[in-house]
Amino acid sequence: MGVRRRAAVAGLLSAMLAVAGCGNDGSSSTHEVDARGPITFVTQKDNSGVLPFIADKWNKAHPGEKVTIKQQSDQADQQLSDFEQHFQAKDPGYDVITVDVVWTAEFAARGWIIPLTGQHKLDTSKLLPATVTSATYNGKLYAAPYGADGGLLYYRTDLTKKAPTTWDQLTGACKGKTTAGTITGAKPACYAGQFAKYEGLSVNAAEAINAAGGSIVGRDGRSATVDSAQSSAGLDFLVKGFKDGYIPKEALGFQETQSLNAFESGQLMFMRNWPYGVAVLNGKGSKVKGKFAVAPLPGPSGHGASTLGGHNLGISAYSKHKATALDFLKFIESDTVQRNNLTVGTLAPVLTAMYSDPALTAEFTYLPDLLKSIQTAVPRPITPFYPGVTEAIETNTYAALQGQMSTQQALKSMQAAIKSATAGG
Template structure:
């Protein structure tokens, strides 16, 4: 279960609420599906999700199937690329495919899919209990004041560091850049994140801007605010780090997995990535840092930075013929037992608030308190039916700045105009 797939609600405001009047009915839209159809029907269903990197999904599906022999779940595994996962879902929704019953939805896709009438509102017979969940996760599954998905896993960016080389992790960006001298002495790269031109670059750019005191959107949730001094400082930090080698040149091609394997191979002092890396770095046979890495919050301008809120939600397609079974499967995914398994098997961030202080879990996963801080201080990406255009504007211009084909000033000016046009 790849977290970026492609991950406290503050900062980047919610476009979706401002644009809700354009979307028509909350239960149907351009998709033409019938949300009410099949709500009492039970039978086999298919669950669609990205690549199961940590072998989390298959054991859960097997457990469900053993208890529900007449309502078995078939796991349809997508690629490990968030953009490809998104396009695959869109194609099947447009084809009104009844075989995509429950789909794993990146938090930034909820509004887009709900506005197009592809997701079954979780109201009435489909209602689920969200009282035990982290409020920020519920917000990511809500569009036009209606819950359209079940929060499944949350996510917050973390700073992985070599604890054998750094005794105290940096709390500010400048401190981290100063520590790069240690990396040079050790003959390894200093810092990497996700800088290839895809959704991960939107995440990393947003963290750089928010961490420097800037923002992507104003509080009205509509007006872009990237053409500012604070936003410039954030993006400039990344550009300067590439120029002086503190971010290795090859990191311009990094997505999550490339950064993870580089860190596990001992080639990096610092890595920005998601919680799933913890489990793999501890257990991979090829990992050279099993006992020599630590985890800290992302550094910001004057202290702890602003992670981008990540995570995934499980939604029921309006075209599903067995929505009653699909509904029960959502509740199964949100159970404390399943959420604990997500954490221990795949080091995925649970959505059940109480698990972050569960003594047994914290003993197994000592990073949980740090992760909770990351999630609580996280800033969500824009929630918008037009999100593909918004993230495209961020990616195109940030990448141009990192490559040096645009100045930071020009990149932010163009980003501002493109985000405005997207809405």
């Protein structure tokens, strides 16, 4: 799912600028690339309960190469700060790490993780292509897709017969069902996503921009491309939403939880959120249990473009047991682990075949729609300067949503801020 990712991690951007584009090719590692032994897997807090299964299965099969799992906090800023501290110290104790999809380029450019090429090559033929793209930097695979995620449209089946596939259909379905800019009262408001000033806003803005054919940075990860007619058409869908009232003003404070709570209490007709919300909305006490469904996000003329979420796993450049670490990556992508991640933790699998598995689709009926979402997903800007880029998106998008500047002004300011963030690398 989307994580809160701030730009103000001390020293990150300046240090990264000095080494951007100089990724480790794995050929000059301090340690033997074929060494085996115990490893440590450093990952985010296990809120889904899947880590005990992973540790037990691996350790029983590899008694001489056991894995120790170190859980970090559930805050992305703290996770990144922890990685920065240990990698700058060239700590060999962090063998395998969980890499948010927006960190792959940064970690690769700084030489923190090794490319999965040569004798570290990983077979990606069974994986969702979008997840492989999120783990790739400068044409090389640097991480192993671990968990996928894509934005979905939640809609009230008791209020509309079918999901809208276009923005016009969405707003049209709301006519007569919204109140003027409020999510209180008898009638639900029309639509909300995540519009507070945090990483989730970058996600929502990117989805709108990408759906309209715009982009934020070029393929080089440096060139600012966001100031375009296409980007303007996309961002304007959100700006007009607040201006015209089909997005309630309260949504300016919505992160994932707040938007989910509003939908769960019956105050929204449509909502953009991640797949984990299905379990929450079907839970005890939900006012919309049995009254909602999910579909791919709409766009200007058809299905839109979800922002790809999820996490990857990388092998530390300073690990002493890289061969074992590679085998652990392959184990994580096995059917056994991916199936447990879904059934126990409701984590979206990275194996393509699971989305058409009869047993799984019977239990998780939203999998086909989630697959469509992921297949059309666009990664957040792949750049080693991501902190500055996402800050530019958040700041200017939020100002436009508040009505402090026009869509066009926001994009020009965003373009300038991105140029500044990526300059000198």
